Amino acid sequence: MDSANNKYLLAAAMCCFAVAFAHFGCIVFGGDWYRFFGAGEQMARMAEEGLWYPTIITAVIVLVLLVWGLYGLSGAGAIKRLPLTKLALIVITSIFLLRGVSFVGLMPMFPENSLTFWLISSGICLFIGGLFAVGTWQQWSVLGDKNA
Template identity: 85%
Template sequence: MPSANNKYLLAAAICCFAAALAHLGCIVFGGDWYRFFGAGEQMARMAEQGLWYPTIVTAVIVLVLLVWALYALSGAGIIKRLPLTRLALLLISSIFLLRGVAFVGLMPRFPENSLTFWLVSSAICLLIGSLFAVGCWQQWSVLSNKNA
């Protein structure tokens, strides 16, 4: 079992929990929160009208972020080892990093989102992806050194 001293994976987990909480806030507090976080006027209006679409999309994001946080805690050795932890951490790192750099290609698909949203969310994704990536590297280095 990995040691529980991987600060990078712990930080990644905390970031994922915080992001999940912010998304949950959008569901609970509605349109003003969607606007504040730059999700676009259309999402904000749909939330204010009580339509299910913003809630479902945001709830899925919350669930994904929570699962990813659990995998970070698992990789750090803080909780029980989850299935396919190494593969999951590698994929999570890749998804965050890809999302962080691919925003220019994504922007035309979501014209309602503000430029501020894209820049801030992409920077956050790069940060979290880097935490996952460095945490994976550190964890695998520790395991490799123990097996050598």
């Protein structure tokens, strides 16, 4: 399947890159960005104090999202096939969808995050997970076992 035919994986990849960019903005611009995106006052204060924790956690999220975006492009055929593309797309889809529906159970673990944060971020995860799910389903026969 030509990459132009799988707009879902291309859109999922672009969403991953956009979300990675927003997270990177938190690292660069600090506490105000953490607050704006609803990460909690504690994360914002730690960022303002120059503590490493918010930067490390956010950098890991940025890297994961960038890799996931690359797998989306790979699955769509827009870039060279990456190792284990089929498996990666299934795992990425599952993680996004699981994160989107499990926020109620996660909320007590992060009490400083606002309800708005949880609702918006969960909606975004469900949306991106849906893009990955449909795009992966479209590509299933193209990926085949040799690329699993």
